[in-house]
Structures are given as structure tokens and as C-alpha cells.
């Protein structure tokens with residue numbers, strides 16, 4: 235399995251892996267050793283798109299190099315968008331499937347094994363992926379989708395075209411899945427949707443996300459996270475539910491995309507700079523320890539020096555804990571792709587660099603404030619850079635490394651909680667030592 239893109243895709247990949255294991259398959263160490271290679275793809279950004287086509291093309295040598303029986307399947311957003319075109323371009327691909335029919339993959343692979351390669355793309359979802367079997371990456375963490383699709387049509391975004399209309403899952407089904415996961419040892423649940431804040435509007439006539447938060451927290455799970463929020467739909471009721479429910483992590487990813495109301499209008503984001511700033515002050519007065527992260531696009535068509543100055547100013551005012559900064563990349567089929575007034579590359583780069591500088595300094599300042607505090611972390615495993623360190627995450631989603639030798643053996647397991655004191659702050663992580671050794 236190769237997974238590209240967002241958390242929704244990671245969640246779908248766990249379902250695909252679960253489905254294939256239910257068919258008797260096992261994970262392979264590398265494509266060279268695999269009988270089936272599945273790509274779960276993303277088309278939100280040009281780079282991921284190009285990388286996918288490059289990687290799939292390079293697998294042709296597997297088949298021509300003596301393993302003609304290897305099956306290659308491409309699903310996810312690029313599968314949904316390109317369908318038969320993908321197989322025309324890469325005829326060695328055996329199966330193309332989309333975002334609405336991952337449950338059909340075993341049957342499509344069976345047909346391909348019998349010499350019938352195919353492309354199957356549906357316009358509507360047949361099921362919530364959460365209803366399918368799953369092979370979770372971590373036994374202690376689970377993704378639970380509460381909505382699929384999106385109705386917002388931000389002018390730069392391809393998602394509504396490949397994921398379809400927003401559909402919510404009934405509240406009882408969400409809670410039942412959370413209860414089953416807790417019984418299975420899950421301690422952290424991440425609720426997923428393109429815009430979780432509008433959860434329930436299609437089913438119940440009004441959003442009920444605050445209720446979801448409270449109900450999932452009541453299942454006995456220790457941490458509840460969610461992604462992604464849309465500033466136009468984040469309401470006071472949800473902020474209250476976050477503040478009043480200890481299990482809901484005090485971290486929020488709230489994509490701003492631009493600090494200029496003019497650019498936000500061109501992006502069809504349906505909120506203004508003032509609205510966003512107002513939300514942040516409401517959030518911070520309800521939860522003073524809240525860690526805030528965001529997404530921002532630099533160089534959207536028509537972005538002027540004044541627009542960008544507004545973005546820079548908003549970032550300086552807010553002081554985000556983290557921000558994912560993207561250079562605008564046109565996606566064919568979206569309204570923004572045909573907008574005139576492209577910003578010159580050199581100007582974009584200059585703006586991007588100055589924004590990254592502001593982000594790095596606010597991230598470092600946010601981390602610095604935590605030095606000397608006690609934090610509960612959930613151990614996620616050994617540090618990737620240093621075998622002698624364990625890595626964990628705080629409720630506010632900060633990465634903390636602690637020396638493994640200082641932690642009792644039975645607590646080395648990932649999925650355990652320990653209290654640590656923070657000794658040192660770097661821009662993107664913290665160093666600490668465990669308390670009550």
C-alpha cells in the first residue's frame with residue numbers, strides 16, 4: 235500500500251488494508267516482494283499528482299522484469315478524477331477505482347487476476363469507509379469518519395469534484411463505532427470530515443458537531459481529535475463543547491488560507507479576516523492553552539502586495555503554533571485555474587519565505603512557553619532520529635521526545651500515557667523527562 239495525501243486517505247488505506255487482509259493477503263515489505271501493489275492517491279496538489287504518475291510508471295519494470303502476474307491498482311482521488319484516462323496513460327495498471335467504491339477492490343482484483351483488468355468509478359458513495367474492516371496502523375489510535383464529501387467549493391479546491399457532496403453519518407453509528415474501538419483498546423480517536431463543523435446539516439437540518447464531540451468523549455476514550463474545521467461553520471456551541479469536555483484535545487487546525495478579505499472572497503471561503511480573528515479570540519478566551527494550527531496559500535491569482543501584507547499581519551497577530559504554507563498550484567477544473575492575474579513566481583517565493591519566517595518564529599515562541607510545564611504525553615513509538623528516545627504527543631499535539639532509559643519498561647509500549655516535564659523547546663518539537671519514574 236502506498237498512501238498519498240490527507241488523513242482521509244490514511245483512514246481509507248487502513249480500510250483497504252483491512253479488506254485485503256480479510257481476503258487472506260499480508261503486508262509486503264516492498265513492491266518488489268508484493269503480489270499486489272495498491273496506490274491510494276491525492277490530487278489536491280500538483281506535486282503529489284506528478285509523484286504518483288512517476289511511481290506507478292516506474293513499476294512497469296516489475297512486470298516486464300519477470301513478474302507479469304503482479305497486480306497494480308490505483309484508487310483514491312486521482313483514480314476518481316482520471317478513470318479510464320489513467321489506464322490509457324499507464325496500461326500496465328490492472329485496476330482503477332475511485333473514492334466511492336473502495337469496498338469493491340477485492341472483486342476488481344479477482345477479475346484482474348483472471349485476465350479482466352478494469353476501471354470502476356462511481357459518482358456516489360456506496361458506504362462509509364468506517365463500515366468496512368480495518369487494519370489500523372496503531373492499535374491505540376483510530377480514525378472515525380463522520381462526514382464524507384464537501385459542499386463548499388472553495389475556488390481553488392478539487393475535493394468536491396472527487397469526493398462528492400457532503401454526507402453525514404448518523405450519530406448513533408458514529409458512537410457505536412467509537413464504543414467498539416474503545417472496547418478494542420483504542421485510547422485516541424480522530425473524527426474525520428472535510429468540514430466536521432457542518433456535520434449533520436444534511437441529516438438533521440442543522441449542524442450537530444458539538445453533540446458528536448460530547449457523545450464520543452463519553453464512550454470512555456481518553457483523547458478525541460478532529461479534522462478539518464471550516465471557520466465559516468465553527469460555532470460557539472462547538473467551542474463550548476471543546477472547552478467543557480476534558481477528553482477533547484485542546485488543539486485546533488483551523489485553515490485560514492489568507493489574511494485578506496478580498497482574497498478570501500475570491501477563494502469563496504465565505505468568511506472575512508475579521509470573522510477569523512474574532513473566532514480566534516473567542517477560542518482563546520474559552521481555552522487559554524489552545525494550540526492553533528492553520529493552512530495558508532501564497533500567490534493565489536490576483537493576490538496583491540496589500541493582500542499579502544494582510545496575511546502577514548494576521549499571522550503576526552495570532553502567533554500560530556504551526557502552519558502549513560502552500561504555494562498556489564492551479565487544479566484543472568476549478569474556477570481559480572482560469573482566473574487571470576497570476577502572481578509572478580519570484581514574487582510568490584519572496585512572500586512565501588517571509589511568511590515561513592513568521593511561522594517559524596511564532597512556533598518557536600509557542601513551544602518556548604511550555605518549558606518548565608508538566609504535560610501528559612501519549613507515547614507513539616521510538617524516535618525516528620534517535621533509537622534511545624521515545625516520542626509522544628501532548629494533548630495540544632506537540633511532539634515531545636524523552637530518553638527511553640528514564641521510562642519504566644512496561645511503559646515503553648506505544649499507546650501509554652506518561653507525565654513529563656518539558657526541559658527544552660525547539661521550533662517543531664520539545665524535549666522532556668518523565669515524572670514519577
Ligand code: SF4
Nearest residue numbers: 384386387388391393
Ligand atoms: S472546505 Fe474548501 S478546501 Fe476544504 S475540502 Fe471543501 S472545497 Fe476543499
